[in-house]
Amino acid sequence: MxxxxxxxxxxxxxxxxxxxxxxxxxxxxxxxxxxxxxxxxxxxxxxxxxxxxxxxxxxxPPPPSPDEAVSPVSPEQRYFVFLHSLHAIAAKNGIVIPQITYQAAAQEKDDPSLKRYVIETTFSATYLQFRGFLRELRTLPGLRCERLTVSRPNIGVTQLEVRLQCAFLVEAAK
Incomplete structure (x- = not known):
């Protein structure tokens, strides 16, 4: 020590x-x-x-659960109800959709009772309008957002340029 x-x-x-x-x-x-x-x-x-x-x-991504068309409604009629809902949600949030493309996709091989439709659109919106639109859009059954591109052409502008591609699955009643 x-x-x-x-x-x-x-x-x-x-x-x-x-x-x-x-x-x-x-x-x-x-x-x-x-x-x-x-x-x-x-x-x-x-x-x-x-x-x-x-x-x-x-x-x-998780597989989307298809919307089910009950007996008196065909899958095509259910698709038109979905399109009406899409435009109603856009109008509710103050979004004007000037261009939209609708097309039926190829038939599902593993389940022929499923019909798939592809919707592609471009529009302009503010961030809050877009957020509300997407939030309400996610509640629609059978809808799956596949591609989303959001851009701002100028940093000083609050408008967003949005390009959205969605798929809508509907299942025919058995």
Whole structure:
């Protein structure tokens, strides 16, 4: 024990005041690293792993549940009801849809009772109008948004240019 005390006093004499301050600063940095940086790095690694797992789940979109056309209504009639709902939701949110393309997609091979229709549209809207439109659009059964492109031609303009492609699945009653 005496030898250790003697070595510490000798180190203090050799290092001087600036050396002692440097040792204290290094010790403080080590304490900060152990109490702040290491737990923060572990937290970031955990969050990154969680985010990667969530991103992997999002790459494969869930299959849309088809809308069901009950007995007296055909799938085509159900599709026209959907189109009316789409335009009503757009009008409710103050969105004017100047251009829209409707087309029947190829018949499903594994389930011939399913009919798929593709809707492609472009329109302009503010961010709040677009958000409300998309929120209400997601409540329609059988609808799946496949592609969405949102752009702002100028940073000073609040209007968004939106290009939206949706698929509508309807199942004929059995």
């Amino acid at each position: 005496n030898r250790l005390v003697w070595e510490l006093r000798r180190a203090q004499w050799r290092l001087g005041l600036f050396g002692l301050l440097a040792v204290l600063l290094l010790g403080g940095a080590a304490v900060i690293a152990l109490t702040e940086i290491v737990p923060l790095r572990n937290d970031i690694a955990g969050r990154e792993a969680d985010l990667n797992a969530r991103a992997a789940r999002l790459r494969q």
